[in-house]
Amino acid sequence: MKMGWRELIRMKQRFTLMAIVTTLIVLLILMISGLADGLAYDNGAVVRNLPVEHVALSQDAEGQLTRSFLEQTDQPAGTEALGVQSMVLEKQNGTKDDVTVFASPVDTVYGPKELATLKPGQVLVDTQYAKQSGTAVGDTITDFRTKATFEIVGTVSDGRYSHAPVLWTTLETWKAWQDKMKTNYVSAFISQDPIKTDLATYTQQQIVEQVPGYAAEQNSFQMMRIALVLIGSLILTAFFYILTMQKMKQLGILKAIGIRTRTIGQGLVLQVFLLTTVSFAISLLLIWTIGQLLPGDLPFRFEWTTSFGYGGLIVLTAMLGGLIPLRALKKLEPADAMGGMTG
Structure with a gap:
């Protein structure tokens, strides 16, 4: 856990960029949800x-x-x-x-x-x-x-x-x-x-x-939200997979000095959780602010329950995606990671 936290602090620029991208993805999902909820309410208010x-x-x-x-x-x-x-x-x-x-x-x-x-x-x-x-x-x-x-x-x-x-x-x-x-x-x-x-x-x-048009309208928005969650999860999975692959030599050294794979994996999962959770919190604040500033005649409705539901879903799927690189980490041989060193 400590290693994951220290890496977050030392590699601020890289993780900040990833946080910005994650925030934009979650923000887009919440925007679509707010519009869908607003239209649903407006349709049969x-x-x-x-x-x-x-x-x-x-x-x-x-x-x-x-x-x-x-x-x-x-x-x-x-x-x-x-x-x-x-x-x-x-x-x-x-x-x-x-x-x-x-x-x-x-x-x-x-x-x-x-x-x-x-x-x-x-x-x-x-x-x-x-x-x-x-x-x-x-x-x-x-x-x-x-x-x-x-x-x-x-x-x-x-x-x-x-x-x-x-x-x-x-x-x-x-x-x-x-x-x-x-x-x-x-x-x-x-x-x-x-x-x-x-x-x-x-x-x-x-x-x-x-109400005429309600089902077709909501089904379309639901497909968009599911697609955005899947796309966002794939993007985050790719980010953390590439990041982990780039660190294989350093991770191999950690394994060589006796640090367990489980400990390294916990640090990686902690990074995914913190990054997505902070991004979701920022997105939630932004979407609430946007909802307050939008004109009343725009069919946009901020729902805490819906926002937390989709936010939790993106955090969960991102964490599941973050587990994929752990398989490669488990099979990693320290000697191979450090350039083919043999005893």
């Missing part, structure tokens, strides 16, 4: 923020809120109706945006409490969308298909659905809007408690995972 655990949809909806069409007369006891539908919103300046409308009763238990103050035809818009689009309280918006108009009377911070801004309104306004499309349905029945019904039931997390 409005559902995550609903204080419910159970959702009932029609049998053929496949877990997607916008594919579920239910009669409100079939509402199970102890549940609350929820309407969800996409809308092409036409603003006063003529521009169009894709949004998702969420509707709950005026006396909602789970939706925004601001719904209690809404009158027919009034809506609440996502705070982030209001800032980005220049939409303000008092503006009038129009559904492009039905030409139904709505007045914006406030904002909510309940997030987005399928990366689209969310409009919240009451079921009364929802019904009037549906009448213009000659339909009359709600999308889901939600509850904090298990729902007794013949409808298809899902947990909140299952509904989030069925």
